[in-house]
Amino acid sequence: MSRADDFHALTAEQWKQLDEQLDQLLELEPDEQARRLERIADRDAATAERLRQLLDKEGQDARLDHHLRNALSYLAEQAPTPSGTRIGAWRLLSRIGSGGMAEVYLAERADGAFERKVALKLLWPGLNSEQAAELVGQERRMLAALDDPRIAALLDGGLSDEGRPWLAMEYVDGQPISERCRSLGLDLSTRLGHFRQVLQAVGLAHRKLIVHGDLKPANVLLTRSGQVKLLDFGIGRMLQPDAGVLQAGPGWKAMSPSWASPEQHRGEAPSPASDIFQLGRLLQAMAEDCKPDGKRRRRELEAMIERATRADPEQRYLSAMTFLGDVDAFLAHRPLLAMSGGPGYRARCFLTRHWASIGLAVFLVLAGSTLLSQQWLQSRELKQRHAAMEAMLGYLQDLLEQSNPHRSDGTPLVSGAFLEQASAQLDERLGGQPEAQARMLNTLGKIHLARHELLLARQRYNDALSLAHHHELEDIEERSLDGLASIGIWTGDYAETERLLRELVVRRSRGDTVANNLAGAQLRLADLLHSRGDYPSALALAREAATSRQRPVWSDRVIGMILRDQGRFAEAEEALLAAYTLEQSRPRPRRATRAELTDHLAMLRMHQGQLAEAEQFLNESSRLRRSFLGAQWDGLLWSRHWEGVWALANGDSDRAAELLDLAVADYQRYFGEDSHLLAFARSDRAWAALAQGRLSAAREGFEAAARRLERMRSSGEHPRLAEPLLGLSLVHLATDRPDRAQASAEHALGLRNGLPEDSVGAMAWRANACRILRMSGGDCPMPTMASAAPQGLDAWRLSHAIDGLCQGPARTMAFCETD
Template sequence: MDSERWSKLKEIFAQAEALEPGEREAFVNEAAEGDAELAAEVKSLLNSRDETANILEANAFDLSKGVFADQTPKAGRTFGSYRIVRELGSGGMGAVFLVERSDGEFKQTAALKLIRNTVADAETERRFRTEREILAGLHHPNIAQLYDGGVSENGEPFFVMEHIDGRPLNEYVRTANSPLNDRLDLFLKICSAVDYAHRNLTVHRDLKPGNILITPEGEPKLLDFGLAKLLDEQGGEKDQTATMFRAFTPAYASPEQILGKRVTIASDIYSLGVIFYELLTDSKPFVFDGMSLEEIVRTITGSDPVRPSSVGRKGSSSAALRPGIASDLDTIAMKCLEKEPERRYSTAAELAADIRRFLDGMPILARPSTFSYRTSKFVRRNWKSVAAGTLAAASLLVGLGVSIWQAEVARAERDRAEQRFQDVRKLSNSLLFEITPKIETLEGSTEAREILVKRALEYLDSLAAEAAGDSELQKELAAAYEKIGELQGHPSKPNLGDLAGALSSYEKANAIRLAQPETPENLRLLAENFRHLSDARYWQGDTLGTLGALERSRQIYEGLVNSQSGDVSLRLAYLRILTELSQYHQANNQYPEAIAFAEKAIAGTQELSADARETREVFFVTHADLGNSLSWNGEQERAEAMMSIAVGGMEKLLSEKPNDARTRHLMWRVYMLASGIFEDIVNERSLEFAEKARATAQKGVEIDPADIQFRHNLARTNYRVAVAAANLKQSREALDALKVAETQFLALIEREPRNRFYRTDLGRIYTRAGLARRLTNDLAGSNSDLIRSLDLWRQVAEADPGNKNARRDIALSHRYLAENLTKLGEKQQAREHYRLAVDILNGLKSENSLPEVDLKLITELESVMAKL
């Protein structure tokens, strides 16, 4: 078979494989264009594929079984930190395995998706890598989560993702005989996942029930982003191709997909509409059994489906859905299934909002196609007949006068509604942008800010419901939601500690900004929004999502700076992003990367005016970050020099504005980093800076006891004081400070249970308490504290597998337990804890995520373990 014929065979096979079994034969005969031999070869391959169908099809992994059975990795083989348990399914492209963590950090099963580099063509490998890259940036409870990825020692690309033990959506609802409201609740969660993907510039392109699994707990999980495309900022796909033979499932594909046109968010909305229709009726809008390719295209692009209320549910004697309200569901479904993309819901969030209105008994916003619209469609299809009847219609104009009076009444009502709307708009802007800036840096203003946030959110949500089509109002809404997010939980400003609320507000703003035209002004606002979104994600424990948002912000800012190099404020905003990227890599033990970003930021500030307070602030804070990273990287002398610049500079800034809450917070942070770099080196200086940090935080709490930021700062500072005291053998002082810190963190956790940083810091407190008790020879008490810390670290690591610091802390807890057990004569248990510590540290080393100062620790622990 020549290469051209082989290529055509593969192309037809790939498209036919995506069809329902009953639709394949007609499609193949049509696509083969009379070549009976080619058609027979494709059908033979399809029959072989069907004979080996397995669990992968149900889980939406597009693989076929058996081609590389002799090369299948065996149980026990490791990929990164994961060990194969058993195969879930395999095929010509690769395989999927059930795996478990092999490093002992915590128990976790997952699904490992592996591609064979021996058989993968460029397109297959591109899809695989695209799926991995897309999943890395998507972190949503209803999207299967990516845990890890890389290339095996044999050159096989792989990634590890959440293992979903569930059933496809349509099978689940039919088997459970789910009532309508339960189906709608499931669909709302699916819309949330799709909307999240869209807001992260990803269109799925193959939404269907088989790609949505329902867990035993009843939670939907969206899978299989292998066909997904990244979107440009205006919602269209990047590197798009226009071809009839695109990979999708025709029963769920939009008219534009079928025709090979531009794929956008609207294409996914159409697919959601098909899924919604199927949930309502247990049947699809169109059935293609026995249809040719031409007939399928003509049906999808030219025929309207039967309204859901006219379709009898399987197993139901009723020919309609719930009487009296089914028309709203009809309207929602038919709006999704409009032929023209612009007539569908503009976002999955809008679709979900209308379903919620239906569930709440409120009027929906969607409206059925108007008579004039249906007439215009009829005219386009039958223009000759319509032209002949136009004269006869002229007599109908006499009825026009009747409607004039009605139009005048409606206009007056609109005017009154518009005035109320503008009043609310003005009030919300006044609350956020006139009153709030006057009080946000005033100490003791937390309670007032809480009231402002509550009232402003009420106004904003009412405005958002009316904002469609008003671009200026949408800009105002985005800015207002960002201001709300800042007040709720911005980590470096006085805030209310509502981290979940902050994330929600920033995401609302992000959705609006992504839909705005791509002007320099809008791009700048979008870049800043991604910066805020990264903070909110970080404090919610979403490590990979944090990096994704920071990188998006950096990329946008770099493009703007390159085109507007004279804009000082723009360059300063870009430098802040570099500083935050440095801080991100610090937090993940990636110190060379942290140093590089900090040095780049400092170099950039030196090109700006040294008199501007904002420039000085970035300059000094970044020096502190650089000093911290240098210390961890083993460059202590240079670290101390950088920290000296940071401390002196920030103390001067605080003296200029002693009542500024933001400056006080930054001063506290610099003192904390300064204390850290002298730990175990000059412990007296470490304690000195820790005490300064505590005094700074205590001052903030005294002035404004309700400010969560300073309460958190104070709790962390008590921990830092305890560390420095313990290093000076002041065990009683250390234990006292730790007890105070524990009480403070438990109160914070009670208020904000989802805040992973509170648990992280509490874990550190128990670790230090264990070490302090060891100094008093209380080994039993020490072990108790260390086990509590280990449990907390495992909780953090399980919730956020990308958190490198949590894994390092797990290793250190194992080390300290091993040392205690050795003293107690429990050598076998000690050896096991040493082994776990070494395995985890080696895993971090292989990922280039182990600090330079820890590299020698592996050798030390291996040496101690060998002597036991």
């Protein structure tokens, strides 16, 4: 007789009886339910105990899910769907597998439209029609997003006549990857090459905010041609862009216990970290019968597996791409992140990589004559000293690069205090070697620039430039100038930076340098001209740089943000999405670049009136920055500024004020008083103050912003000067100075009239300026087609400001009664 807790041992007939009894019990009140169980226990104690377990209030849903799924799986094993059954446009041929969520059939096209065989996944019964439709829809959306040759493609899907969800997938004629590697007797390098494909495919899914949740050899096939194919991504779930939290879809939580991560066993949802754990287990299975030669190489392989499969998810590889970096390092005999080795370990890696040249040197020493050996040894000593210096500089630069968020591989960033100490010791340690000192200063400048510590970056680049100029180090001098030009785009020394960039463009146009260096200088100049408000010149230069296709992501980003600020939203969207898609397709996408692009897309969505989608982009950007900067690092100023603007558009003036106060302080600290970004932040903060009804603070912020923007260009005015001018117009109206209000509004309207006439966004902006001008007593015909323009950030900012004034200091003013 079977035990009461052994549900797997039940026959189909016993399951049927248990299911009927359970249904009857669930319809009874608790007291009657207990009496019925007692009567059942008198006849069959084991059945009564099973029913009590299923009815247990502690985790009732989980128990029902677990046991009924097993029951349905068992029953399905007994009665598979007959061959020849038609499901959608497909005819079942034979069953080729089954799992915790579905049975899988080989199927062929039944309607004669074309010939094709597929793997048709038929989910177990048990969902209602609404849940089933939602599950199919979610899986189709996920798999459609994973357009990659290493992931089995989704071809079709729907509901069967019995209401069971089904998905028709690309049929893959392959073996589980570990079995295939063993049967072919592949060496370790070849196996790791296949594992690289797996990591790249999983990394792509994670960038699409999708986790797999059930990675194991049966779901990773290797075809005869050597192509890796990942199956069953439909078991995965989409991640919410705002917090990296699993979006629980309908249906059962499926996993393979022997492959699941510790947190999955605890009942937690699968995550990128659980995929990393399963990837470690997969590598272990693939290399089980193929250990590398040498104790160190075995320890390296074991270290990678150990790092990936740690019990604490936070101690595993940060991402599939970080894991891939260690696999590549292993193949190239470079130091591994998982080893965290000291100088001896790094030296052994160096010897392994360069064994041939070292062996040749030893042979020459032994074979040469005494005189030749002495001469060769003297020459070799000089070369070794130079090589040692190069190696040491390379090591120090690599060490410092751990502080660079653009280059970080997921290890903790070196602190700012460490960078300050490194800079202070350069004179003492490298005072007699100007080239080495200048190189290190340029490295420090680049890192400070990437961390948005621009005033520190400018100091380091200036020191490097001085050394390079004095000692005629042309390469280093150009790198210093390039860095200073990048800083000048943001810190306010616009005239000198423009002169410097134009000089670089001319120098690089002479043909003695590669095209991407020229494109880089052109794009920095375009960025600067955009910062100064010369949109037409900036756009023309960015498009010229784009023709080289050497910096496509950068080119599209600059073009997109210029078009956005001209109000040409559709064109801006096309450019920014192109940049984002291209960056995502890189083998190792740069998180800092993705964060910048999502910021720009968020601002575009706010201007287009799509606050919900803007919030998603901002959440993704914030998550990306916190993933490599940490939650408290000051370099989060970008996220704080744009999140503050979103809160302002959404009507949360208190939250907006809090975030924008932080942004203003950050810009002052890192960019300096002359930065245009500080002017924009002050203007945004002043709009929040208006929404709060704080006239004095609003006036102070608008006036400071206007003063800086008025000095941005040697000729003409910055189009965004209109924003603080319109704010000042409202301040003047609220303080009963209509003449000054009208003058400010007229000035703002004139600036906005300078934007492209056919720009949808500019039409809306002109309409908002007209509204304020009319409130101040001026005359303004509404722009043509203004009604078709989106009600976006500019309109919401104005509306919240008027509401704040009319509920507070200006509630008795005439415009509050008529507007």
